[in-house]
Amino acid sequence: MQEITRRKFALLAAGAAAALPEISRPALAAGPAHVVIIGGGAGGAAVANRLRSADPDIAVTLVEPKEKYTTCFYSNLYLGGFRSFRSITFDYEGVRKRGVTVIHDTATAIDTAARTVTLAKDSAPLRYDRLVVAPGIDIKFETIEGYSPEAARLMPHAWIGGEQTWLLKEKLLAMPDGGLVVMSAPPNPYRCPPGPYERACMIAHFLKTKKRNAKLVILDAKKTFSKQAVFEEAFREFYDDIIELNLTNEIDDFAVVKVNAATGEVTTRSGQTFRAAVANIIPAQRAGAIAAKAGLTEGDWCPIHPENFASTKARDVYVLGDAAIAADMPKSAFSAISQAGVVAADIIADLSGKPREKGTYSNTCWSMVAPGNSAKIGGDYAPGILKGRPYLAPSGEFISRPDDSDDIRHQVYQESQDWYQAAVADLFGQEPQMTEP
Incomplete structure (x- = not known):
């Protein structure tokens, strides 16, 4: 298996540019070129940092x-008790x-015609020469009867970081021992394909150590999922008396x-009802709402040119990260950071009139299944x-x-820790504050 070192991460994050046929463009505004980025997650923050480090004359x-x-x-x-909020x-x-x-x-x-972005609080729109849209995901509440932003305060999805993450952990902490946790896994495509099953392992570890008589039921809208063999082995080895996995099949449809x-x-959908002490409902997803409002979507997601993640719907606009249609490339933070390097290099080449090269990309998704034990x-x-x-x-x-050895799994675990430390330092200029969970 490949090893992601800090040096290799830096090289991957730098990215390459992408090539498109030359087309006539409006003249740039007077003064420094201005790039506006919507969304400060992994993709958006990475583009901002790449642009500033590569060309300080560009206003970002x-x-x-x-x-x-x-x-x-x-x-x-954090849900498993291995990190603090x-x-x-x-x-x-x-x-x-x-x-x-x-x-x-x-x-x-x-x-996109006037090349402006309107903000909720500021009456003066932002003008841009190039626009990067990295809005992440929105939850399709309407796909589950009874689910809504209000219901999500009682049944958190926790699929957008922040308050929802904290809410789910608080509900797990408050749950009586012997209670039932019900998790619904979403249909494809969605943010972080291995994520629900890593979460199952982490919640199960929490139950194993804090709520010994509690159980976790997974209701899955799919027949198969990413890293299935690894996760099913982990369920049997570490959480056999805790996790019950229900995959949709020819007999039962376990979509919530x-x-x-x-x-x-x-x-x-097959009519079975479970009464949960804690429900983690993860519905279907779509690109962040601003993308659809701007006409950048086809269906739920945003089509892009794979050479550089330029939108197919609007000139001088790029879409990257979870919101983009990237074929088999997963919707992960690693993917978004890799795409960001290509987007930044393409913008710089385009603004300066230099040759634009086709981008190449990489992804790694790590999943912790037990203490010191991760797969990728x-x-x-x-x-x-x-x-x-x-x-x-x-x-x-x-x-x-x-059947990877314990040593290999521990190496992968350490690799994931190193990557996270390097990634957030690169994105936000900060080292994680490792206080007690």
Whole structure:
């Protein structure tokens, strides 16, 4: 299996540029070129940092409503008791110190003809020469009867980092011993394909150590899932008397279609109802709302040119991270950071009139299954053609094996720790604050 060292991470994050045919463009505004970035998560923050480090003459504005960002990646370890909430939460002072203008506001509209972004609090729209849209995901509450933003306060999805993450942990802590935790896994595609199953392991570890008589039921809308063999082995080895996995099959459809937040009832399409002491409902997802409002979506997600993640819907606009349609490339933080390097290099080449090269990308998804025991999956991606259409072709794929030795699993665990430390230092200019959970 490939090893992700800090040096290799830095090289991957730098990325490459992408090539597109030259087209006529409007003249740039007077003064420094201005790049506006919507979304301060892994993808958006990485683009901002890459632009400023590569070309300090470019003015970069990052629009992000949250003053503090809690990473959804690694949040499962907080639920398991291996990290504190503080250690996965960061402010944007380090980003500002790099020369990025950070505006804590919500983008409410994009005018791609006028090249402006309207903000909720500021009456003056932001003008841009290039726009990067990295809005992450929105939850499709309407796909489950009875689920809503209000219901999510009682049945957290915790699939967007921050308050939801904290709420789910608080509910686990308050749950009586012997209670039932019900988790619903979403249909494809969704943020972080291995995420629900790592979360199952982390919640099960929490129950094993804190609520010894409690159980966890997984209701899955799918027949298969990422790293399935590894997770099923972990369920048997570490949590055999705690986790009950229900995959949809020809007989039973375990997709959750209805909830009652007041009573804790969770109902599947096949008619089975479970009464949960804690319900972690993870519905279907879509690109962040601003993307659809700006006309950047096809269906739920945003089509892009795989050479550089430029939008196919609007000129001088890029979409990256979870919101983009990236073929087999997973919706992960590692993917977003890899894409950010390509986007930044392409913007710089485009603004300066230099040759634009096709980007290449990498991803690794780590999953902790037990203390000091992690598995991973990943690969490389490059622009290719499938059935006459451009797409991202995978290569060099790797995946942990169910029978990997304890030493290998521990090495993978340490690798994931090192990556997180390097990633958040790179994104936010801060080391995680490792206080006690």
